[in-house]
Amino acid sequence: MEKLKKRWGLKSNFQIVLILLVFSINGSFAAYIAKPLTELIGLDYETTNPWLFWPVRILLIFIIYQITLPMVGFFFGQFKFFWNFFTKKMLLRMGFKRFMKDV
Numbered sequence: 001m002e003k004l005k006k007r008w009g010l011k012s013n014f015q016i017v018l019i020l021l022v023f024s025i026n027g028s029f030a031a032y033i034a035k036p037l038t039e040l041i042g043l044d045y046e047t048t049n050p051w052l053f054w055p056v057r058i059l060l061i062f063i064i065y066q067i068t069l070p071m072v073g074f075f076f077g078q079f080k081f082f083w084n085f086f087t088k089k090m091l092l093r094m095g096f097k098r099f100m101k102d103v
Contacts (some may be wrong), residue, residue, distance in 0.1 A: 010087065018076045026072040030065040037064075042049055 001013050011018060038044075038057050045053060066086075073082035 010081075011048070015078070015081075018078055019073075019081060022069070022073050022076050022078055022082065026065060026069050029068060029072065030061045033064050033068075034060040 001016060001047070002018055004010070005013070008016075010019075030053045034057055037060050038053070043053050043056055069086060070079055073079045076079075
């Protein structure tokens, strides 16, 4: 636990528990939300070729996960952690540096 606290810049073990809880809830939430979105764009598990359905569904889950991670973190009081260490880094890697003034 001490290694995680040091690496992530955390102060307590309770913060680690909250962060791990946010990761687990957000992963389930992203997968849950991706199902109606795949149906909304016209892809159904029963009628769509799996070689098309699964890559699209996984891509949707990835995008939803990145968008909702700071939101779910906010509800657990960990918004700053998720914005600074994950979402901001992901946005920078995707080429959105020009839109972020404080980087």
